[in-house]
Amino acid sequence: MNWKPNREDKKPIYKQIADYIEQGISSGEFVPDSILPSERKLADILEVNRSTVVAAYEVLQSLGLVERVKGSGTRVSSDIWGLSHKRIPNWGRYIEYGSFLPNLPLVQRIRMETQDNHLINLASGELSPELFPIEQFQTILSNEPFIGHLGYDHPQGNEMLRKTICNHVEEYKNIKTTPSSILITSGAQQALHLIVQCLLKPGDAVAMENPSYSYSLPIFQSAGLRTFRLSIDQNGINPDDLLALHRKHRIRMVFLNPDFQNPTGVVLHLLRRKRILDLSSELGIPVIEDDPYSLTSFDGKVNSTLKSMDNNGNVLYISSLSKIVASGLRIGWIIGPTKVIERLADAKQQVDFGHSIFPQWIANQFLQSNHFESHIVMIREQLKHRRNQLIASLNDILGDQIKFNSPGGGIHLWCKVNSGINEYQLLEEALKVGVAFVPGRIFGSEKGFVRFTFGRGENDLIHEGVVRFASALRNIQS
Numbered sequence: 278m279n280w281k282p283n284r285e286d287k288k289p290i291y292k293q294i295a296d297y298i299e300q301g302i303s304s305g306e307f308v309p310d311s312i313l314p315s316e317r318k319l320a321d322i323l324e325v326n327r328s329t330v331v332a333a334y335e336v337l338q339s340l341g342l343v344e345r346v347k348g349s350g351t352r353v354s355s356d357i358w359g360l361s362h363k364r365i366p367n368w369g370r371y372i373e374y375g376s377f378l379p380n381l382p383l384v385q386r387i388r389m390e391t392q393d394n395h396l397i398n399l400a401s402g403e404l405s406p407e408l409f410p411i412e413q414f415q416t417i418l419s420n421e422p423f424i425g426h427l428g429y430d431h432p433q434g435n436e437m438l439r440k441t442i443c444n445h446v447e448e449y450k451n452i453k454t455t456p457s458s459i460l461i462t463s464g465a466q467q468a469l470h471l472i473v474q475c476l477l478k479p480g481d482a483v484a485m486e487n488p489s490y491s492y493s494l495p496i497f498q499s500a501g502l503r504t505f506r507l508s509i510d511q512n513g514i515n516p517d518d519l520l521a522l523h524r525k526h527r528i529r530m531v532f533l534n535p536d537f538q539n540p541t542g543v544v545l546h547l548l549r550r551k552r553i554l555d556l557s558s559e560l561g562i563p564v565i566e567d568d569p570y571s572l573t574s575f576d577g578k579v580n581s582t583l584k585s586m587d588n589n590g591n592v593l594y595i596s597s598l599s600k601i602v603a604s605g606l607r608i609g610w611i612i613g614p615t616k617v618i619e620r621l622a623d624a625k626q627q628v629d630f631g632h633s634i635f636p637q638w639i640a641n642q643f644l645q646s647n648h649f650e651s652h653i654v655m656i657r658e659q660l661k662h663r664r665n666q667l668i669a670s671l672n673d674i675l676g677d678q679i680k681f682n683s684p685g686g687g688i689h690l691w692c693k694v695n696s697g698i699n700e701y702q703l704l705e706e707a708l709k710v711g712v713a714f715v716p717g718r719i720f721g722s723e724k725g726f727v728r729f730t731f732g733r734g735e736n737d738l739i740h741e742g743v744v745r746f747a748s749a750l751r752n753i754q755s
Contacts, residue, residue, distance in 0.1 A: 278314075278322055290325055292373075294333035302342055302353055310355040313343065378495035383701070383719060391713050397742035399729045400713040402490075402539065402688065403604040407735065408659055410602060413648040414639060421642050425634055432622040434461025434610075435637040441644050442610055449572060451585040452594065452612065460618045461632050462625065464609040465569060468595045469532075471611070471621045472565060473500050482526040486514055488720035490539040491532050491567075506721065507531075509538065511682070513545030516552040523560055530563050536571040536580055540720050540728040541691045542684025550583055557591040564592045569600040570687040572653055575661040590614045598640060600688060600732070601656060608632075608640040660688060663731040663739060670743035678750070688732025691717075694725050696754060703727070706752050712745035 282293040301307040313319070316334065320327040334351050337343040345351045379385070391398045425435070433439065439456035446452040462468040469491070477483065479501030485491045487506035497504050505522050507514040513535065522528050533553070535545035545553075557564050566583045574580070584594035590613070597609030611621060625631065643649055664683065667690055671679055681692040694700070700716035707714060717726025734742060 281323060282325065291329045291332035291336065294319075294323065294325075294330065295336040298333070298337060299340070299342060307353050309353050311353050313351045313353065315350055376499060378499045380495060381493065381719065383704075383716070384493060387704075387713060387715060390708055395711060396708070397712040397734065397738050397745060399731070399734050399739070399742050399746075400715050401733045402600075402730055404600065404656075404688070404732050405735050408656060408732070410643065410648060410652050413643065413646070413652065416648070417639060417642045417646065423635075423638060425638055427634065430631050430634055430637070432626050432631060433457070433459060433618060434632050435634065435641065438608075438637045438641040438644075439610075441641050445644050446596075446612070450568075450579060450582050452582060454612050457615050458612055458618055460611045460622050460625065461637060462597075462609040462611060463607045463629075463632065464599050464604075465567060465595050465597045466609075467625070468597075468609055468611045469494070469565075469567070470496055471624050472530075472593060473497065473502070475620055475624050476563075476617070477502060477529060481529040482522075484519060484522055484528050484531040486533065486538060488540055488717060488722035488726070489532070490534065490720060492721035493719045509541055509543055511543065513538070513543055513549055514553075516549055516556055519553065519562075520556060520560075523556075523562065528560075528562055530565060531557075532565045532567065533583070534567045534569075535583060536568060537573065537684055537687025537689075539569075539687070540689050540715070540717070540722075542682065542687050542689055544580060544685065547581065550581065550586060554583060554586055554591065558589050562591075566592050566594045568594065568596045572601050573657060573660055573688070574686040575657055575664075576685065577657065584612060593617065601653065602640075602643065606636050606640060608636055657686075659736075660686075660732055663734060663736065664690065666736070666739045667729060667731045667734070667743070670740045674743050674747045675750070688730055690729045690731060692727050692729065694727060694750070696750070697725060698750065698753060700724060700727055702753055703749060707746055707749040710745045710748050710752075712742045712749070714746065 280297055282290045284290070286293060298307060298313070307313065314322065316327050316330045320330045334343060334345060338345055342354055343351050344354050387400050390396060391401050436456055438461060439459045442459055443454055443456060446454060462471065473496050477500060480503065482503045482505060483497065484505045484507055487508050491497070503526070505526055505528065507518050507522070514533070519528070519531060533545065535550065537544060553564065556562065564583060568582055571579050571582065582594065584592045593611060593613040595609065595611055598606050599609065611618065668683060671681070671692070678696060679692050679694055681690055684690065700718065704714065704716055715728040717728060718724055720728070731739060
């Protein structure tokens with residue numbers, strides 16, 4: 278055996294050994310029913326610990342490739358090809374080597390834990406079910422006959438809905454556009470995927486805020502992009518930082534969440550918005566504006582979006598109904614130059630042949646109705662009340678142990694815990710006592726930060742959630 282594991286490879290050595298033997302079995306080097314070297318002998322040959330070989334053999338055994346009998350050693354399975362000369366694929370290997378990366382394990386863990394109805398959920402980035410417009414939707418479904426066909430729709434999405442969105446964004450956000458410049462997507466998440474996959478290539482440099490929700494998404498790593506961070510202060514990112522990054526790394530695209538940014542709640546200052554657009558025009562850098570929260574402004578004033586100030590077609594604007602109507606509706610959209618929208622629409626067609634007609638139909642009816650305006654007013658009032666309740670509870674229960682700025686909209690509160698804690702350890706303890714939050718490092722921040730989502734927290738449970746969080750904090754401090 279001339280092969281040796283590569284100690285500089287990021288893959289664990291036991292997996293390298295298991296892969297090597299599996300390949301040998303496939304090629305016939307290790308024939309069925311042959312005896313493999315003992316654990317101790319193979320460890321000596323490969324210059325590794327015996328426990329490493331044991332782990333490799335256990336992987337092969339779990340795949341049905343080898344049989345291990347105490348006192349007889351490890352042998353290649355005699356019926357590995359089966360009666361029909363078929364093998365079970367090594368699904369673990371396929372999963373590991375796929376080019377589309379999984380979510381961070383902690384993100385997966387939080388999503389699984391928050392399915393528990395007994396847990397107070399201050400983690401999930403969505404509205405509480407009691408804020409969904411269920412009655413309004415029932416009224417629409419009862420009174421409005423479905424008008425449309427059940428075949429494949431336009432590649433860019435239902436034309437009636439795109440016309441309605443044109444009116445919607447002009448009325449609420451002063452964005453003037455046309456149906457041909459809009460693509461309907463399955464929420465903002467799909468919009469980001471399409472942009473990354475279609476408009477960038479491996480090795481491209483992109484800039485995003487620090488901290489940022491985008492940092493938690495594996496789509497940038499899956500696409501082989503180089504990501505660079507733009508620090509946030511109380512007025513958002515500093516455009517001069519973007520210029521400096523571009524001079525050093527040739528930034529190809531910048532991703533921004535200007536209004537009530539996730540996770541910090543910060544609003545990008547108007548003068549900085551103008552400077553960013555100037556830089557975009559001077560340097561030819563596209564700006565991706567993610568705008569899920571601007572309509573939640575608690576004082577009812579909606580800031581000028583980058584897209585509304587964009588006179589050159591440099592901004593791709595993403596928004597959705599997920600954070601203001603219902604996350605499960607899965608209605609989002611991209612607004613941009615027609616040729617870009619057509620390219621993204623073609624990619625979406627390859628994935629799903631276009632969006633489902635029923636969510637598009639009910640979204641169209643809802644946006645056109647008087648229900649929408651009254652719903653937005655209700656959402657603003659309710660979210661402001663929940664923000665105030667969360668802040669009051671944090672002040673009463675934790676006092677100077679935690680610091681935060683009060684956001685003027687959105688659904689998140691960004692907090693700095695002042696005790697130098699490990700927020701991952703804190704999350705583990707919090708889950709034990711029945712409350713969930715998101716550790717700040719998921720968003721790329723320095724340690725000691727946490728994000729609470731008051732939009733998801735039920736009205737009467739926010740205070741109890743803070744009580745449980747405080748209990749978890751005491752437990753890890755003791």
